[in-house]
Amino acid sequence: MHRATPTLSVRSLASRADQGLEAVFDNHARAYTYYGSGKVALRDGLAGLVEPGQNVLIPAYLPDAVAEPFRDLDLEPRYYRVRPSFAPDFADLEARLDDETAAVMSVNYFGFPQPGLEEVAALADERGCYHIDDNAHAPISVANGRLLGTDGDIGITSLWKLLPIPNGAVLYRNSDAAVGAYEPTESAGVRDRVGLGDGTFLLKSTARTVLGGIGGFSQSLGSFLGDATRAGAGDNERRDAARDGIETEPLERDATEPDGGTIVEESDGDPPAVGTPEERYEEGKTPMAKLSKYVLENADPARIRERRRANYRTWRRILADRDDLAVVYDDLPEGICPQAFPVRADRPDDLVATFETRGVGAYTWPRLSATVRNDPAYETARRLSRTIVALPVHQHIEPSTLEEIGTRLSR
Ligand SMILES: Cc1ncc(COP(=O)(O)O)c(C=O)c1O
Structure with a gap:
């Protein structure tokens, strides 16, 4: 059990830049940017490539809120059928594809490449559309030497599905067009300050097992916590509450954390539906938390x-x-x-x-x-x-x- 008070000095983050998950992205991706949410990363990655009124083909087997970034860009999300194997129903996909189709999206389900992934890429290429590689589920899956998510013109991955962190996602820009057209919004990047939300997330039960669970990460998060609790400086009540693990403001995301549950109860499933898909999408319009960055730099x-x-x-x-x-x-x-x-x-x-x-x-x-x-x-x-x-x-x-x-x- 790791204590929630400073015990060890934490090595400088910069000295670990060649390790951690970030090294995986550095080694495999041409250009990438952190975000709080994969959906918002999708929006920003696509914004410079599309015109309002166009459509995007997305698989029907998909969480409801994932259509929201397309709506936000005034694109029509058009669902294509899937096969029982999770492969696209290519006859259906082609029937729905027209001159106004800006992009076709594939999804790598549960950490594995989507069956038919290469055919989707070839079809998009042949029909002059962009290919979006939705790799929300598989941040560090590598297939045939390629990091999943780095195959389409743009790709995304959701870090919060892999690590117990408040939020986090990556936007990959893989083609010349996607690299050239990209303009980050204020949701891009990592927060420059530690927030009280980081501290309360950390103090909750599962987050404490982060230390043992992310692998090779045996240092105390004490000094990080120090910063997190100081983030409410001037407000003693909130600071004490954070130290005691009591929430004084809602966490951005708490999906990987069961309520007071045992470790086995931990699930990588979607968070409980609170609000409409649009509201859930809007909530993701925030940069990645500083704690998330810290964890992914130190994870093995x-x-x-x-x-x-x-x-x-x-x-x-x-x-x-x-x-x-x-x-x-x-x-x-x-x-x-x-x-x-x-x-x-x-x-x-x-x-x-x-x-x-x-x-x-x-x-x-x-x-x-x-x-x-x-x-x-x-x-x-x-x-x-x-x-x-x-x-x-x-x-x-x-x-x-x-x-x-x-x-x-x-x-
Ligand atoms: C297939 C798929 N794509 C995209 C997303 C969106 O990711 P995020 O929750 O990081 O916005 C999810 C999240 O559940 C997903 O399952």
């Missing part, structure tokens, strides 16, 4: 990847003999850092409930847009959103804990 990507892969393999073994579910990705190719262990369940509600009684935060994904929910043409996406159950593989979880759950499940 190789260790995180290995721990998540070990948990993935453990789930695969534990669940191999169950006839009420099917593993989505049997193969775990080298370089992939899974976001979750997705299964296709015959009775998803029962499965989620069973896991919950065993202390596992399993979840169905995602919350679809109303357009998709209400149109039978998107039956496959609707079925996937009801039947795919994602199990956590978070780096905080020990494989032995999953083994114990496996034993209890088989009783």
Whole structure:
């Protein structure tokens, strides 16, 4: 257990610039910028490339709020059908593509490349549209030597899905056009000050396990906390509250943190829906928190990847003999850092409930847009959103804990 008061001196952040997650981005990406949210990164990356009134083709199997950046740019989000394998239904995609199509988006689900990813890129190229590589789920997955998210003209990834941090995302600009057209808004970059939100996030239960969980990060966050609590200087009440871990202002994002739960309950799922998709999108219009930057500079990507892969393999073994579910990705190719262990369940509600009684935060994904929910043409996406159950593989979880759950499940 790490204490929340300064104990060790923290090495200078600059001296770690060649390590951490940032080194992964430096090594693989041509140009990138941090953001608080992936959706806002999408908006900024696309803004200089499109004209109002154009449309963007996006998969129907997608969280509702992800259409908002396109609406913000006065683009029509146009959903294309997906196959049960998560590949695009190319006949449907091509039928919806027209002269006003500015871009086609692919999505790498659960940390794996989307089946058909190369065909999407080729199609976009052939039809003169931009390709958006939505890699929200897989910040450090590498396939065929390429970091996922760096394949399209622009790409994004969501760091808060990988690390227990208040917020964080990356915008990749991969093509000449995307590099040339980019103009950052005030949501781009990292906050230059530590805020009280950083401190309260850090003081909450799961955030304290950050130290052990992000890998190779054994230093105290004490001096960071010192800054965080000083951020409310002049306001003793708030400062004391922050030290005690009491929230005095809402956190920007708390998605990876179960309420007072055990580590296993940690899930990488979407945060509870508060407000409309538009409101949730607007809330993301903020730069990345300073704490997020600190954590990602100090996290060990190789260790995180290995721990998540070990948990993935453990789930695969534990669940191999169950006839009420099917593993989505049997193969775990080298370089992939899974976001979750997705299964296709015959009775998803029962499965989620069973896991919950065993202390596992399993979840169905995602919350679809109303357009998709209400149109039978998107039956496959609707079925996937009801039947795919994602199990956590978070780096905080020990494989032995999953083994114990496996034993209890088989009783
Ligand atoms: C596939 C996909 N794309 C984009 C996003 C948006 O990322 P962010 O929450 O960082 O805005 C999400 C988030 O849930 C997602 O699942």
